[in-house]
Amino acid sequence: MRPLGIVAMVLGIDEDKGPQLYKCDPAGHFYGHKATSAGLKEQEAINFLEKKMKNDPAFTYEETVQVGLVKADYPVFRALSTEEIDEHLTAISERY
Known part of the structure; x- marks a missing residue:
């Protein structure tokens, strides 16, 4: 095992x-x-x-965000809220 x-x-x-x-x-x-x-x-x-x-x-900020992010101007990892995740997933699904 x-x-x-x-x-x-x-x-x-x-x-x-x-x-x-x-x-x-x-x-x-x-x-x-x-x-x-x-x-x-x-x-x-x-x-x-x-x-x-x-x-x-080269991707924009919006194109790269999925579940969490780290930005140069705020170098701390943070998880996205459920609402932010839903917003990004909706945007992705509308592109395809």
Whole structure:
């Protein structure tokens, strides 16, 4: 039986390199990412992100927000409220 584990995502803003995102798997391996996903339907989300991130596009604030955020002018992670999540999901669904 496999032991239970978690996937951790570490977000931060480096003064020299800018925003940084690292994903740590249950075995302790960590990798830097431009965008990533974890959990249910992870592979589908990663495939979507790979298509969107192809050619290193620049996204607006509204295009990148999904569940939580860290901004350079306020470098503290905060989870979005249910109303904010619903607003963003509605905007995403209307695009497709």
